[in-house]
Amino acid sequence: MYDYLDMEQQHAKIIGSFSIDRNAEFKDGVKSMLESFRGAYQLDAIDDLIKVLKVDPLREDYKQKLIGDVLEESIQDTYLALHPSKLEQLFENSALEIIREYSSVGQLSPIVGLTLPVLKKNYLECHSKDIIMTEVPSKSIVKVAFERKFLKDKQG
Numbered sequence: 001m002y003d004y005l006d007m008e009q010q011h012a013k014i015i016g017s018f019s020i021d022r023n024a025e026f027k028d029g030v031k032s033m034l035e036s037f038r039g040a041y042q043l044d045a046i047d048d049l050i051k052v053l054k055v056d057p058l059r060e061d062y063k064q065k066l067i068g069d070v071l072e073e074s075i076q077d078t079y080l081a082l083h084p085s086k087l088e089q090l091f092e093n094s095a096l097e098i099i100r101e102y103s104s105v106g107q108l109s110p111i112v113g114l115t116l117p118v119l120k121k122n123y124l125e126c127h128s129k130d131i132i133m134t135e136v137p138s139k140s141i142v143k144v145a146f147e148r149k150f151l152k153d154k155q156g
Contacts, residue, residue, distance in 0.1 A: 023121075026121055030117045033045075033065045033066060033117075034046065036065065037052075037061075037062065037065060040061075041058060041061075043058070044113075045062060045113065046110060046113030046114065047110060047113060049098065049108065049112060049113045050098070050099065050102050050108065053095045053098060053099055054099065059095065062116075063088070063091055066091070066116060066117060066120060067087055067088065067091055067120055070083075070084050070087055070120070070124070071084045071087075071088060083127050086123075087120065087123050087124075090119060090123060091116060091119070091120075094115060094116060094119055095116070098112060098115065
């Protein structure tokens with residue numbers, strides 16, 4: 001059913017070549033979360049997102065399954081310790097906006113069901129940029145020419 005989550009290789013910029021999907025672990029986590037939610041409540045969290053968000057016990061369970069791993073982390077740094085509560089607030093605000101959009105429009109596009117998992121992924125990627133500012137390259141990016149001049153006299 002979730003065929004778009006099953007691709008392990010992505011197309012690269014060069015025609016005919018592929019690169020390994022760096023998001024495979026995240027996709028597998030979302031896929032298993034959706035399947036366990038469907039097994040527990042007989043609701044698809046993508047297609048029936050409004051039903052999930054309007055009922056408080058369902059929303060709390062969905063939030064726990066989606067971002068519970070981040071909320072339960074214990075971080076010693078005072079700045080980084082604020083991120084789980086910020087992500088939880090982002091979840092609550094986004095869920096409220098999705099409900100408001102549904103009440104004004106009357107229906108939602110199925111892509112809206114992916115909003116909350118994508119927000120989690122983007123938030124964590126931005127959060128990791130605060131911690132690690134650079135990426136270690138496998139080979140040198142800037143090639144510097146090294147040149148040394150020697151003076152040679154008649155003896156060599």
